[in-house]
Amino acid sequence: MRLSPPAAALPLILAASPAMAGRPVNPFDEPDESELFRTEQELVTVASRYAQTVRQAPSIVTVVSAGDIRRSGFRTLSEVLGSLPGIYISVAKESRDLAWFRGVTSSDNNKILLLIDGVPWYDGVYGHAWIDEYLSLDQVRQVEVIKGPGSALYGTNAFAGVINVVTWDGRSLDGGFVRLKAGSDGRVGASAVFADDITVRGHALSVRAHARVLSADGDGLDTVPRGRRDVQGLDPKRAINGGMRLEFDGLSLAVDLVDYRHTYFVNEQDDVLDVLLNSPDEFALNYRNAFLAASYDVDLGPMGTVRPYLYSQRHDNPGLYGWFSNSAVEGDEAVWQTTLVETAKDSARHGVGVEASLVPAASHAVVTGVGLEAVHVLELEDRYFEDLSHEPSQPSTFSAPPGWITDAFLFGQYTWTASWWLELTAGARLDYHSYFGPFVSPRMGALFVPAESVLIKLLYGRAFRAPTARELLVEVGVDSTGANLFTNGNPGLEPEIIDTIEAELTVNPSRLIELRGAAFVSGIDQEINKSTVPDPVLGSEYYANLGGALAMGTEFEATFTSGAWEVDASYTWTEARDRETGNRIYAFPPHMAHGRIGVRPVEPLSLALLGDAYGVRPRSEWTPDSGLDDGPPYGLLHAAVAVDGIAGGRVTADLSVRNLLDTPTSILIPQEDANAVNSDGTAKYPVDIEGEGRTIQVDVEVRF
Template identity: 25%
Template sequence: MMHKKLSFLALTSTIWTAAVMADGNNQFTDGDEFADFYGQDELVSIATGTSTPISKAPSVASVISSKQIEAMGATHLDEVLERIPGLHVMRSDLSRLDPVYSVRGIQTGFNPQILVLLNGTEIKQLVTGGLATTFRMPVNNISRIEVIRGPGSAVYGADAYSGVINIITKSVDENLNGSFGIRAGRFGSSDVWAQKGYQNDDFAVSFSFENLRTDGDDSRIVERDLQTINDTVFGTNASQAPGSLNTQQDITNLHLDFEFSNWRLENWYWEQDHGGLGQGGAQALDNIGYQDANQFLTKLSYKTDLGETFRIETDLSFLRTDIDTHFVLFPAGAALPIGSDGNAFSSPSAGVVRFPDGYIGKPRSISETTKYELAGLYTGFSEHQIRIASGWTYNQAETAELKNFGPGVIDGTEGSVDGTLTNVAGTKDIYLQDQERTAYFVSIQDQWQLNNDWSFTGGLRWDHFSDFGSTINPRLALVWETSHDLTTKLLYGEAFRAPSFSEQHLINNPSALGNPDLHPEEIETFELAFDYRPTFETDLKLSLYSYKATDLIATVAEGSTLKYQNARNQDGYGAELEFDWRATKQLTLFANYAYQHSEDSDTGMAVPDAPKHSTYLDLQYRLNQNWSSSLQHYWIGNRTRNSGDSRDKVDDYHWVNAKLTRSFDNKRLKFSIMVKNLFDTDAREPSSASIPGDYPLEGRSVIGELRYKF
């Protein structure tokens, strides 16, 4: 409680002091490196599909530029997103400590409720509906990140539920002056990157290479896991706990983009090589298993003007995601109760089986999405900007599996089973049969400038899916320039989240079974937002929201098994306060505070794990032309447990990062020292009761970085 009061008082005191001190005399010159992201009304396209000043955008939106990302010392996407008020990056309790982008209290283990885009194209995989497992995105080729909190299905369709994140990569212009860099630090971490662009008349090409590696922090110790419980029950000594979370990563990130006249061809390749499995696939530590994953995206786009009042944009894209995992779900020496179907802990039980080499599974999935979209923007009607779009999507997923358990492999009477794996691909005994889905949509949106002070945006999108039918999602936004320094927005929107292939069709899995009768999750959101800019150097934003989420998909017990059902509803409300202040030519400050209350509509119980309160503070200080520094602090507070979980509430934590940079040769060469988790805080993200001590985050690390532009 004391930490919460101190953090809130510190933030409000900072904002109040800044508001009193701010005046019109602290202006930056055009050449200042901070001027492009403090005190100016940036354009944002994520809210409408067209470029709109962020203060007038019909959504609660945020933009983070490449210069901000560099100044923060962020090395991957998750670190950047903590800057967004109302968004907290949790760790999945279901999927190998994968990032879960909790927005306004809405999250689940596979994170399907938020839409993640790369240059406007979705990059999520089809089996779980989330990002590729063990996903981590390097940031050196990111130009800007646009985020909206709240529904976006009227523009983007499925899964733009709690929000949308659009990662925009650097253009050819931004990479014309090439650059490369290297960083290294604790935990065996090393990153290298290089970018270069070339342009000649109507032709241009841009290339980026990034590699991010880490051995992981072996001091992230788990004292007890699920196998600890099994050892007690069955008299074995197989658990690897106490032991460290398996968090090594080796990520390669490539971009190759071509531009010719009105055409653009984008190519992206991302690969995870032998990534660690975090807490293990079954809440039992696994220091043998690993994750291989790769994604390839290619997109051909064309834009042209037909006269002075009509613009056409069209694109054709193909995304392939290949995930290949080696699980040692329970370690060598484990003894497990095996059901007659060959799965652990299933009913009826056929006997206790020992696994001297471990309980091993090797599932693989290949997801492919082909998408075509056509959009037209018409400005021929006075004070109207009308956008009409239509598109088609084809999704398919192919699966394979090897294992030493389950139907078609064992039946629980064996007594002991070694590590020999049986290939069940193409049989009824696989965890998921091959699946496909076709969808198409039509949408219309009108941005109407009612008069000098008032604008109205109305939009409607109809989506049809071959497996569960149709859905219609509207959005309405009224934006009022209340005065020369205040903008007020009243927003309403609806959104949906499509059930994933796993939720619909999972079979032969003791943890859960699919349900082909599922229908989409839906949400209805009201927002009231204020953007107050009393001076050119000061920007104060306040967003108030309320939502009602229905038909949320969860597992429900049916006899001795769990099955996915549209099982619950959720209500939420909250507030988000942001403050930007350019105090002097040397000092800038960004701060925010977010409050959210979310509860189960039927029971009134608080939604577990999501922070009720959070704050963020970013100080940028330039000592002189050659020296600059930054400090980030965020606080995560007041997280509750699941109903029935007798553990104490999840501990609050403070997290501090710092960076010091020395520039040479007119800022072409930069050397930086960064410290992550400056005070070596014992910070933890919530876990299930199978790992009772929660998931420890990384300890303090010191990183050296060298950047050069040529």
């Protein structure tokens, strides 16, 4: 759903249109009004750093501004993404939101690349991209989303899509605000954002700082997938965020801190011991993360810029959970059978490189760069403390030795504005990975502007996802029969590959209406899945490159804007199938529709009604033993109220209602559990994950 026409991040696209009012434009002569998408390893500002309307930008790029977020009542990045065509939001049993783009699914959310101000944010063990309460939307100026491959510039994980979260800066905010929020299910929070440009001894200094605290009991499950009760029905989350960025004479320094925790929310709580062992204060998954980024812009005048950069991230993600088994009797005494699990997931990610954006002539633009990224696995182990023991069981049944995973890369892209109606782009990136060696990601595209109101785009791109530390390095134990207790890592894995061809048409029949249609075909190869074919080294279950998938689809979107009214509607059809079995991709709905009606009846008041509709979600083809059916279709309504201009324009008040009608919904259980059966042949996990009911939140913001 395209909600407004702010400056768009066109350089992420293979063919970026400089056509404005039927004439060519030198992008480096245009105002620098937006922070654009960058590559995975570096902060690259590519050929089109200029303000564009959504009509002029390829519609594959969707930009959602802070105002759009407020007026739509979005609370998390996942809610923003879930309103866009072709994106479906699922949830992991660890209570982490997952974004699936165009039929490409992942249980670790590592087939999309998340950037914060152009810097990649994902952990070094699973490659997970956080899109839920881990991030604060209060610091966000706009969210830029691309559907499609991006590895030619961004490297690994830019597989099915790229998301760039652009935060406030001194040019865009010029001051600050404090925001308080309270809502359903024990949700309370407070945040503060400050950004300003000041002059120090004749030099410009830009300062940005933000802080956020959040606590939410959450709307959890009444019945867990096993069919047993969760008497508390909570999904608790706690978050503390803080950060600062300084920019001075071309030098940029940024520091961010995240302290986030949540619990597994699919564990039963039907006795007093279960309740005690699910307390979020003691038993939780924790994320204690720190991010440092630095860069320096060297201005080459009309030739462009050169930017050396580096970043360093620490992802210390410990966890703790436990359970009681049936008690045993030894002699005349009952003996507790307990299991306490300490999970150590500690890694660091480092990146260094140099990139350049050059304009050798007015109609030619070149982007190039070289760099190195390294993942350092510091500690990766699950420790089991059995039956009140003070020492963990040895050896560990889930661990990896400390080690490094490195990736050196070189990329280049050339854009030629052939005429006022045609632009051509071609580029490629070469990665050399320490485990699987070289990989090339090409891209090419053509953009046509046959008339001022018509835009046509043809694109091809290849992308990859490198295997993670979990998939490469983890060594697991075996049970009494010699079978692996968990899925073993495989250091011989190759990267997953996706090739995509896209076409898009945008037409503006009038100043009030925009119509868009797009189609894509993607072929996925070397998918990393679990193999159960016995291997003499890896055992009975391990990660392997198995088969692939084929996905194709279309999108249709219509936008109407007139005075106080804004109306947007979209429909997406996706046909995604596993190549080996021919089955439809598990749980991804082939049919999705979204709509939004916004109106400003009076100037300070904004009202919005949003709707989402999802078709049948495929499952029955994958569950011959358990007999679980496909997921039923469902629809949701949401409402939002935003009031500006209170107290002389310094105060705003917002009300958001998600799932307005309190419609019962569900997320399908993970595919790995769907066909599991009990000894009597019945489904082991017969109940799907209950969706969130109606929730209400009120925000009050004071600006200064």
